[in-house]
Amino acid sequence: MSENPIPLSNPNVTEQEIQAVVDVLRTDRLSIGPKIKAFEAACAARAGRKFGIGVNSGTSGLHLCVRAMGIGEGDEVVTTPFSFIATTNCVLFERAKPVFVDIDPETYNVDPAALEAAITGRTRAILPVEAFGNTAHFDTYEQIARRHGLAMIEDCCEALGGVLGARPAGNFGDCGVFAFYPNKQITTGEGGMIVTDSPEIRDLCASMRNQGRATEAWLSHARLGYNYRLSEINAVLGLTQMARLDEILAARRQAATLYDQALGQLVADGLVHLPPMTWRDKASWFVYVIRLADNFSQANRDAVLAKLRASGIGCNNYFVPIHTQPYIMEMLGTRPGDFPITERIAARTIALPFFAGLSAEQVRRVAHTLSDAIRQL
Numbered sequence: 591m592s593e594n595p596i597p598l599s600n601p602n603v604t605e606q607e608i609q610a611v612v613d614v615l616r617t618d619r620l621s622i623g624p625k626i627k628a629f630e631a632a633c634a635a636r637a638g639r640k641f642g643i644g645v646n647s648g649t650s651g652l653h654l655c656v657r658a659m660g661i662g663e664g665d666e667v668v669t670t671p672f673s674f675i676a677t678t679n680c681v682l683f684e685r686a687k688p689v690f691v692d693i694d695p696e697t698y699n700v701d702p703a704a705l706e707a708a709i710t711g712r713t714r715a716i717l718p719v720e721a722f723g724n725t726a727h728f729d730t731y732e733q734i735a736r737r738h739g740l741a742m743i744e745d746c747c748e749a750l751g752g753v754l755g756a757r758p759a760g761n762f763g764d765c766g767v768f769a770f771y772p773n774k775q776i777t778t779g780e781g782g783m784i785v786t787d788s789p790e791i792r793d794l795c796a797s798m799r800n801q802g803r804a805t806e807a808w809l810s811h812a813r814l815g816y817n818y819r820l821s822e823i824n825a826v827l828g829l830t831q832m833a834r835l836d837e838i839l840a841a842r843r844q845a846a847t848l849y850d851q852a853l854g855q856l857v858a859d860g861l862v863h864l865p866p867m868t869w870r871d872k873a874s875w876f877v878y879v880i881r882l883a884d885n886f887s888q889a890n891r892d893a894v895l896a897k898l899r900a901s902g903i904g905c906n907n908y909f910v911p912i913h914t915q916p917y918i919m920e921m922l923g924t925r926p927g928d929f930p931i932t933e934r935i936a937a938r939t940i941a942l943p944f945f946a947g948l949s950a951e952q953v954r955r956v957a958h959t960l961s962d963a964i965r966q967l
């Protein structure tokens with residue numbers, strides 16, 4: 591292992607966040623207090639939405655949205671196989687059926703034409719994902735949902751601060767969900783945020799995250815609920831990070847630009863594809879995921895990952911296609927080969943170290959090690 595490992599991700603936590611957390615710890619309000627309200631308002635404003643509902647993870651937020659939309663057994667939800675597993679699990683939690691469609695290779699987001707073709711009489715909702723933070727096609731998905739009278743949940747867990755034209759991520763469909771795990775643009779340690787313009791969705795989600803309470807009365811429960819609350823400690827961390835979001839996004843864009851430049855020769859030689867991020871200079875970069883050219887195999891990619899790791903460079907194969915996870919194949923009858931574009935891309939992805947403050951020297955070292963590993967194949 592190398593002397594100076596470069597992590598895959600690294601949360602951007604400063605003295606400001608530490609002080610804010612310590613200040614909350616000195617109060618008697620560690621849950622359900624003023625910080626979550628302020629954090630909700632900040633996230634709603636950023637998404638151009640009326641309401642935010644803070645929860646303890648992105649997964650919890652997606653689950654509550656699925657329930658709030660009344661999606662249940664027998665309903666179909668059209669979604670992408672190229673995502674983090676929670677996108678599909680939140681549909682399965684409610685015994686509804688995820689229906690996968692293949693992705694657009696130019697953006698890694700669901701192919702709009704394939705999405706529309708998959709709509710049947712049983713379809714209740716669409717659940718597209720901003721893969722790696724790319725907002726491409728979200729206006730089109732919204733038009734498709736409207737045209738067919740379907741609910742739309744935007745899984746914007748990877749896209750906080752991104753824009754599509756004048757519209758921010760989180761602004762599409764009935765509701766959207768952000769996530770704040772430490773590898774995300776901003777973090778609360780663990781946490782998530784639902785954003786919506788609908789007072790009905792807001793009320794339902796706020797009640798369900800808090801054990802189904804409909805009022806302040808602690809032992810009065812109006813519906814089935816969960817403990818998906820976000821503590822004041824997590825909320826103030828998020829609130830303080832939100833105030834620095836633009837600074838953090840700019841630093842991440844700078845890191846992406848450094849990589850774009852450092853990998854130029856590999857691209858010119860036809861060996862790798864850069865991340866297909868649309869509107870690069872305005873994007874909210876979640877991860878920096880390159881892809882080996884199609885003539886390389888998955889085994890080649892895995893060999894490159896192993897070499898990077900042996901040099902102390904954090905990396906990963908984002909994502910394993912959801913329809914090839916063993917329990918999903920068992921539950922839904924999906925098979926390798928079902929979604930060839932997703933599989934072709936997923937077999938060749940390499941997520942490189944990526945975070946605000948990644949130095950030019952670190953980028954050079956990653957690019958050099960990567961280049962050696964690929965040219966030795």
Ligand SMILES: Cc1ncc(COP(=O)(O)O)c(C=O)c1O
Nearest residue numbers: 647648649674676747769770771
């Ligand atoms: C696309 C996507 N959906 C959902 C989630 C789930 O978020 P969490 O890990 O906070 O539950 C994540 C993040 O991990 C994600 O990347």
